Amino acid sequence: MAMTTVNNGVNVQALLDAREALKGAPEATQFTWRASCKWQTGTHSMTNVGGFFGLGQEQQHKTETSFSADHPEIFASEDKGITPIEYVLVGLASCLTAGIAAVAQNRGIQLRSVESKLEGKMDIRGILGMDSDVRNGYDDIKVTFKIDADASKKEIEALVAQSQKRSAVYDVIANPVNVTVEVA
Amino acid sequence: MVIGAGHAGLATSRFLTDRSIDHVVLERGDVANSWRRERWDSLRLLTPNFQSRLPGLHYEGPDPDGFMTAGEVVDFITRFATIARAPVRTQTTVTSVTRTDEGYHVETSNGPIACRALVVASGACNRPNVPAVRGSIPASIRQFTPFDYRNPDQLPQGRALVVGASATGVQLAAEIQRSGRPTTLAVGEHVRLPRLYRGRDVLWWMDVSGVWNQRYDTIDDLTRARGLPSPQLVGTPERATLDLNALAALGVQLVGRLSMVRDGRALFSGGLRNLFALADLKMERLLDTFDDWARTTRLDADIAEPERFEPTRPPDASPLQIDLRTGEVTSIVWATGFRPDYSWMHVPVVDDKGHLRHEGGVVDSPGMYAIGLPVLRRRKSTFIHGVEDDAREVTEHLAGYLARR
Numbered sequence: 157m158a159m160t161t162v163n164n165g166v167n168v169q170a171l172l173d174a175r176e177a178l179k180g181a182p183e184a185t186q187f188t189w190r191a192s193c194k195w196q197t198g199t200h201s202m203t204n205v206g207g208f209f210g211l212g213q214e215q216q217h218k219t220e221t222s223f224s225a226d227h228p229e230i231f232a233s234e235d236k237g238i239t240p241i242e243y244v245l246v247g248l249a250s251c252l253t254a255g256i257a258a259v260a261q262n263r264g265i266q267l268r269s270v271e272s273k274l275e276g277k278m279d280i281r282g283i284l285g286m287d288s289d290v291r292n293g294y295d296d297i298k299v300t301f302k303i304d305a306d307a308s309k310k311e312i313e314a315l316v317a318q319s320q321k322r323s324a325v326y327d328v329i330a331n332p333v334n335v336t337v338e339v340a
Numbered sequence: 341m342v343i344g345a346g347h348a349g350l351a352t353s354r355f356l357t358d359r360s361i362d363h364v365v366l367e368r369g370d371v372a373n374s375w376r377r378e379r380w381d382s383l384r385l386l387t388p389n390f391q392s393r394l395p396g397l398h399y400e401g402p403d404p405d406g407f408m409t410a411g412e413v414v415d416f417i418t419r420f421a422t423i424a425r426a427p428v429r430t431q432t433t434v435t436s437v438t439r440t441d442e443g444y445h446v447e448t449s450n451g452p453i454a455c456r457a458l459v460v461a462s463g464a465c466n467r468p469n470v471p472a473v474r475g476s477i478p479a480s481i482r483q484f485t486p487f488d489y490r491n492p493d494q495l496p497q498g499r500a501l502v503v504g505a506s507a508t509g510v511q512l513a514a515e516i517q518r519s520g521r522p523t524t525l526a527v528g529e530h531v532r533l534p535r536l537y538r539g540r541d542v543l544w545w546m547d548v549s550g551v552w553n554q555r556y557d558t559i560d561d562l563t564r565a566r567g568l569p570s571p572q573l574v575g576t577p578e579r580a581t582l583d584l585n586a587l588a589a590l591g592v593q594l595v596g597r598l599s600m601v602r603d604g605r606a607l608f609s610g611g612l613r614n615l616f617a618l619a620d621l622k623m624e625r626l627l628d629t630f631d632d633w634a635r636t637t638r639l640d641a642d643i644a645e646p647e648r649f650e651p652t653r654p655p656d657a658s659p660l661q662i663d664l665r666t667g668e669v670t671s672i673v674w675a676t677g678f679r680p681d682y683s684w685m686h687v688p689v690v691d692d693k694g695h696l697r698h699e700g701g702v703v704d705s706p707g708m709y710a711i712g713l714p715v716l717r718r719r720k721s722t723f724i725h726g727v728e729d730d731a732r733e734v735t736e737h738l739a740g741y742l743a744r745r
Contacts, residue, residue, distance in 0.1 A: 288567060289693075332599060332660040334610040 166261040184211045199233045200226040245274040247325040255319030268304040341455035345371045345428045347417050348712025348727045349461030354395045354424040355735035365426050368433040372417035379410040381491045384575035388541050393725040394420045407575025438686045457707040457738050464713050465678035476601040478664050482671040492519030498670030503598050505530040506569035509675035510582050517592045528597035531571040532619040535581045539644040549633035552720035566714045584652050594655050604665040616652035701734040709734050
């Protein structure tokens with residue numbers, strides 16, 4: 157299949173051009189993503205995401221988005237949003253999926269559908285402080301992709317592997333990162 | 341019967357003798373065995389000499405502020421065994437304890453013994469606790485535990501990774517770094533203490549302010565208190581502080597908790613700053629407690645002014661990963677704590693974490709007692725002078741049990 161006929165809706169040429177242009181501008185590659193959060197009541201909070209910094213200047217999303225986070229009723233909360241740890245799955249799923257689309261475009265593979273199911277396993281004895289040997293967060297995350305594309309199973313597996321290799325969220329989950337929490 | 345002739349078992353023997361309770365003390369090796377065989381060369385007691393007290397024996401030497409070497413501890417405990425006329429059977433290893441109608445049946449390397457009551461004084465540190473990740477370390481790297489480590493000369497040249505920042509970890513990291521081997525210390529949850537506070541030993545403060553006397557049944561989270569890592573202290577003639585700032589000044593590289601080893605790469609947690617903040621806050625609260633005590637007892641005038649210490653400095657650059665296959669790191673020292681060994685205990689009193697189920701030393705089986713475990717009855721329970729009150733009370737309970745039978 158010729159590359160020109162493939163359209164996954166990803167402008168790969170723009171990404172490749174950007175990579176070339178950024179070679180001579182190391183400061184432009186430094187991005188800062190931001191979120192601001194406000195406690196509502198109980199375990200409910202609202203987090204807004206709108207602006208970020210990149211390519212040497214302040215940038216703005218087309219629309220600012222609000223995310224509501226809470227805990228479910230079985231934790232005696234009001235369930236006004238998904239739990240924070242579920243947002244981690246949202247981030248991982250969307251990052252890997254975007255990566256698959258981009259890599260498929262670059263490799264000339266037409267996608268028809270990309271679906272995934274995510275499961276994060278966690279023992280809540282950790283966050284409840286019941287057992288210091290149990291970690292707080294996920295101890296296992298499983299992502300299962302169902303992909304319909306003009307490609308062999310091996311090619312599809314290679315797509316999924318490459319998307320993990322270049323995924324920011326996959327990296328930040330699977331590898332340590334410095335975290336600084338301060339009181340202003 | 342008492343199992344173990346360390347300071348705790350011998351102190352208990354002393355109180356049993358005072359009550360004319362016929363007993364023997366079984367010892368797998370010699371008196372103070374672990375101090376003879378399971379300590380690194382440079383180790384000294386964390387407690388100053390003036391705190392080296394056992395029932396009827398206290399330090400009388402010329403240096404009350406100094407710290408005993410392991411050999412001096414052996415001499416001190418051996419002297420106590422003699423003074424207490426403890427009926428010790430050395431070179432007698434307990435291989436099995438089972439319950440009988442009359443009490444307990446104890447199998448030893450010198451034959452079986454029956455007893456009505458049993459005091460387990462075999463210690464809390466029988467085996468190094470090494471995380472499962474040790475199995476993922478490349479074979480080219482030499483691994484040590486505090487039981488086989490004696491001094492830095494055993495280590496190959498090259499960088500050493502010390503895992504764990506308790507008293508053991510900070511002491512070994514410091515001496516390995518000083519030996520000329522660049523050293524990395526993986527830091528998890530830790531307890532920071534200055535060696536001296538307002539001119540006095542910090543453990544003097546722990547004692548006089550009553551912090552060490554806090555009873556086990558008044559502690560909110562006893563499981564946590566019993567599992568706390570030992571404080572970052574070292575006993576040296578210079579009475580120097582050995583906190584993480586001191587280690588950084590020596591050139592030790594500080595990294596976060598060792599999370600995992602994957603494909604030959606060690607991954608360290610990025611949560612180091614929070615661990616620093618927690619340890620600094622806890623130390624400040626403790627110093628506040630000392631200051632409050634000094635004020636209310638009107639001792640303020642006799643002691644130096646209150647002081648506060650610099651917060652633990654986050655390292656300028658702290659790697660989150662170290663590739664263990666490059667040959668730069670040549671050895672790993674696991675300073676990740678110790679576990680008791682109850683493999684010989686065939687009475688169902690050991691919980692799923694390998695600890696004895698007991699309430700202030702009264703074990704969950706009639707006539708069985710424990711002594712010398714962390715926060716057994718008080719915060720000071722595992723320290724040499726801390727065992728006296730525990731041993732007296734445990735013996736009292738044991739005497740009552742025998743009298744009721």
